[in-house]
Amino acid sequence: MERNLMKGNEALAEAAIRAGCKCFFGYPITPQTEISAYLAKRFKQAGGVFLQAESEIAAINMVLGAASTGVRAMTSSSSPGISLKSEGISYIAGSDLPCVIINVQRGGPGLGGIQPSQADYWQATKALGHGDFQLLVFAPNSVQEMVDTVTKAFDLADEYRMPAMILADGLLGQMMEPVTFPEISAKPVEKPWAANGHGNKREHNIINSLYLQPDVLEKSVKDRFERYAEIKEKHAEAELYMTEDAEVVVTAYGATARVAKSAVNMAREQGIKAGLIRPITLWPFPVKQMNEGSKNAHTLICVEMSMGQMIDDVKLAINCSKPVEFFGRTGGVIPKPSEILEQIKKYAKGGNQ
Amino acid sequence: MTHDILLAGFGGQGILFAGKILAYSGLMDEKEVSWLPSYGPEMRGGTCNCSVCISDDPIGSPLVLEPSILIAMNTPSLEKFVNSVKPDGVIIVDSTMVDIKVERTDVKTFYVPATQLASDNGLPGGANIILLGKLFKETGIVSAETFKKAIEKVVPAKKASLAANNLKAVQIGMDFNG
Numbered sequence: 001m002e003r004n005l006m007k008g009n010e011a012l013a014e015a016a017i018r019a020g021c022k023c024f025f026g027y028p029i030t031p032q033t034e035i036s037a038y039l040a041k042r043f044k045q046a047g048g049v050f051l052q053a054e055s056e057i058a059a060i061n062m063v064l065g066a067a068s069t070g071v072r073a074m075t076s077s078s079s080p081g082i083s084l085k086s087e088g089i090s091y092i093a094g095s096d097l098p099c100v101i102i103n104v105q106r107g108g109p110g111l112g113g114i115q116p117s118q119a120d121y122w123q124a125t126k127a128l129g130h131g132d133f134q135l136l137v138f139a140p141n142s143v144q145e146m147v148d149t150v151t152k153a154f155d156l157a158d159e160y161r162m163p164a165m166i167l168a169d170g171l172l173g174q175m176m177e178p179v180t181f182p183e184i185s186a187k188p189v190e191k192p193w194a195a196n197g198h199g200n201k202r203e204h205n206i207i208n209s210l211y212l213q214p215d216v217l218e219k220s221v222k223d224r225f226e227r228y229a230e231i232k233e234k235h236a237e238a239e240l241y242m243t244e245d246a247e248v249v250v251t252a253y254g255a256t257a258r259v260a261k262s263a264v265n266m267a268r269e270q271g272i273k274a275g276l277i278r279p280i281t282l283w284p285f286p287v288k289q290m291n292e293g294s295k296n297a298h299t300l301i302c303v304e305m306s307m308g309q310m311i312d313d314v315k316l317a318i319n320c321s322k323p324v325e326f327f328g329r330t331g332g333v334i335p336k337p338s339e340i341l342e343q344i345k346k347y348a349k350g351g352n353q
Numbered sequence: 354m355t356h357d358i359l360l361a362g363f364g365g366q367g368i369l370f371a372g373k374i375l376a377y378s379g380l381m382d383e384k385e386v387s388w389l390p391s392y393g394p395e396m397r398g399g400t401c402n403c404s405v406c407i408s409d410d411p412i413g414s415p416l417v418l419e420p421s422i423l424i425a426m427n428t429p430s431l432e433k434f435v436n437s438v439k440p441d442g443v444i445i446v447d448s449t450m451v452d453i454k455v456e457r458t459d460v461k462t463f464y465v466p467a468t469q470l471a472s473d474n475g476l477p478g479g480a481n482i483i484l485l486g487k488l489f490k491e492t493g494i495v496s497a498e499t500f501k502k503a504i505e506k507v508v509p510a511k512k513a514s515l516a517a518n519n520l521k522a523v524q525i526g527m528d529f530n531g
Contacts, residue, residue, distance in 0.1 A: 005376055005388065031392060114393065175415050176373070176388035178380055262413030334416055 003178040008143045008168065009034035011179050012102060013042065015150035016074050018181055020188075021100070022048045023073040025062035027055055027081060030114045031170035032104035035076045056081040060088030060101075067097040068207040070194030072154050076102035078170075079120050080111055082128075089163055090129030094209030096193075096224070098157035100150065101135070102166045104173040107332035115332025116170035118254060121309035124167050125283045132221050134228055136164035136235070137282040139253040143177035145280075151182070156235065158189040160227050167282060169305065171255040171334060231284055238286035239278040242268065243293035246275025248348045251290070251314050251324075252303040253279045256335060260303050263340035272348045282310070290317035299347040300324045303340055305333075354409055356494050357417040360481075361402035361434055362426025362450070367481035371424070372403035374485065374519075377503035378495040379407035387415035400429060407494065422492065424484050426450055426467075443492055445484050463487055465529055471522065479522035486526020497527065 006014070013035045016024070024043065026036045036052065043050040049066075053059035059075050066073035077085060082103045092099060105120050107113035124137045136156055140146040146168060153164035195205045211217035239257075242264060243249055252260040257278040267274035277293040279286050294300055300322060302311040308326045315324050327343045329335045358375060362368045369390050379386035389404040404417035423438050425431035426447045438444055440459045449468035465487045467480035476483075489495050495503075500523055508516040 003380060005373070005380055005386070170392070171389065171415070174390060174392050176376060177412075177415075178386060258412075259414040259416075265413070334414070336418055337414055 003180055005176045006143060006179045007034055007174060007176050008146055009104065009173040010038045011143045011147050012076070012150060012166070012168070012173075013038035014181065015147040016100070016154075017042055017046045017048065018184070019151040019154045020072050021074050021154065022071040023051075023063070023066040024048070025051050025053050025059040025066070025073070025075050026077065027053055027059050029078045029081045031106060031116075031173050032076050032078045032102065034173070035102065035104075056084035057088065060085035060092070063099050063101075064088055064092050064095065064097060067092065067099045068095070068194065069196045070191035072098075072100075072158075074100040074102070076104065078104045078106045079108050079117070080106075082120065082123065086123075086129040089135070090131050090133065091209050092163050093129070093133035093135070093224075094131060095207050096161040097163070097207065098154070098161055099163050100153045100157060100166065101163055102168065105167065105169040107330065113332040114170065116172075116255060116305060116334060117330065117332055118169055118256060118305040119307070119309065119330060120167065121282065121304070121306060124165055125285070125313070128165070133224065134162070134283050136160070136162065136231070137167055138164065139167050139279060139282050140172070141254050141257045141278065143172070143175065143179050146172060147179055147181060155187055155189075156231075158191070160231060161193070162224075162227070167254065169255050170332075235281060236284040236286040236288065237280035238289035238293070239276075239280060240289060240293040241276040241278065243275035243277060244296070245273050246293075246297055247273040248299050248301065248344050249275045249277055249294045249297040250301050250303055250340065250344065251277045251279070251310070253282060253310065256303055256305050259335050259337050260340055262337040263344060266337060266341045267344045267348070270345075272344060274344050274348065279310070285313045285317060287317040290314060294318060294322065297322060301340075301343050301347060302326050303335060303343070304328045305335065306330050355412075356407045356422060356492075357420050357439075358405040358407070358422040358424070359402060359417045359420035359434060359437075360405065360424045360426075361400070361430035362447070364399045364401040366401070366426045367478060368401045368426065369403050371481035371485055372405045374482070374500070374503050374507060375405045375407070375495070377506055378499050379405075381499045381502045381506070382495070384408060385410060385412050387412045389415040389417075402430065402434075422488065422494075424488065426480065426484070428453055431455070443488070445487050445491075447480055447484060449480070461491070463491060464531060465526065467526070470525055470529065474521070474525060476518055476522050476525075479518060482519050482522035483526035483529070486523035487529060488526075489523070490527040497523070
């Protein structure tokens with residue numbers, strides 16, 4: 001397979017087409033605009049609808065409409081734009097519709113900045129809109145993994161009839177790396193629930209998120225949570241790196257995990273038993289892997305490009321059985337390997353003993 | 354072996370393109386590579402830089418903070434990054450555009466009047482590639498053959514004349530002694 005250099009954003013877009021995405025609705029925002037730009041060009045040949053909506057709110061509701069008909073639909077944005085989409089995402093979840101939403105995170109809150117950030121972790125995993133619901137949340141850490149994740153996100157979204165989010169950041173979106181594309185990645189999925197026209201040959205399907213009877217609504221939410229339980233069981237993923245004998249374990253996802261891995265390598269060269277747990281799915285959170293990877297550690301250090309959002313999930317995953325320290329940079333500042341190494345050394349040396 | 358390369362200058366000098374060619378050269382040599390642009394509101398005329406990593410091993414952070422190689426195409430860039438270069442690193446300066454000297458003695462510095470050479474040879478905008486030529490000659494990280502393959506990969510066949518200009522520019526850089 002030929003290796004090509006591609007920007008993360010463009011690779012996400014190409015991967016979506018190969019995963020059978022037929023509709024993209026978006027509104028430009030740095031640092032993810034290349035996704036739209038690429039699809040605007042490529043959908044002409046590949047066959048599909050590219051539409052630049054009048055706003056993020058319009059775009060997400062167009063996704064709702066397209067997904068209702070059973071086609072694979074996607075939108076992408078960056079942090080402030082995702083906030084605008086949150087109402088629509090809640091409606092999509094409440095209507096049990098599959099779709100893929102990409103967030104190439106930038107610094108916040110408010111308009112914030114345009115440099116890389118991971119400050120939307122809480123938003124993505126806890127509260128992307130009102131109501132009881134979850135999204136599948138994937139956190140790839142390379143351009144190749146972003147490509148592979150797009151197909152997985154569409155497949156799982158279809159299988160469980162729920163929205164999936166790819167939580168990237170400005171660094172992953174803007175960087176170029178070698179990438180190869182799998183030949184065919186689109187799996188045709190039967191969608192008997194789709195509202196796609198049938199010539200009166202069957203009962204009509206209704207796509208809806210309004211349930212005025214509390215008991216009916218409760219049942220629909222509980223049914224959804226049964227699916228969530230199955231997902232938690234089957235689809236939580238993490239990469240464990242040098243954790244087998246690690247005394248200090250760093251936890252980090254996405255671009256930060258790359259920097260953390262460099263720091264772990266530097267620590268190992270200095271004879272410090274350091275390791276890394278990298279959650280690949282943020283929801284479901286890789287609880288088992290977190291325990292497995294930290295079993296010999298006396299301290300965990302959660303490193304994020306935020307003020308500390310994933311750290312709570314790390315603590316819960318290990319039931320607060322060990323100290324979990326935090327190091328983060330925020331506002332668009334990318335942590336340096338040397339800064340993380342300093343933290344590792346601080347806790348390795350007699351740390352918490 | 355890992356090369357952490359930082360290219361810096363004004364927007365419009367071809368910083369990102371030179372970085373892309375460098376990254377493609379690494380790709381042609383079956384290396385691990387990454388390319389990361391600075392992105393911001395500035396465009397032509399603003400400051401611009403680009404991190405390129407070429408390595409035998411998987412690349413951690415693609416952001417180059419301590420370059421082993423710095424290409425500086427204007428004075429502010431050299432001032433900003435000169436002290437971040439690793440000891441025994443290489444600095445290549447476009448001396449047409451930069452009017453200061455590198456004071457450090459623990460790095461190798463090469464001054465190439467690349468913008469002047471480009472205009473003397475009818476290659477406007479070719480200074481970036483001339484500097485790459487000098488880089489290849491002094492460090493051997495990429496062979497002339499690999500560079501040719503990278504250019505052919507990046508420049509579309511219907512713009513073959515541009516490929517020829519780039520090959521000419523890289524040769525000028527390789528031949529320049531100074």
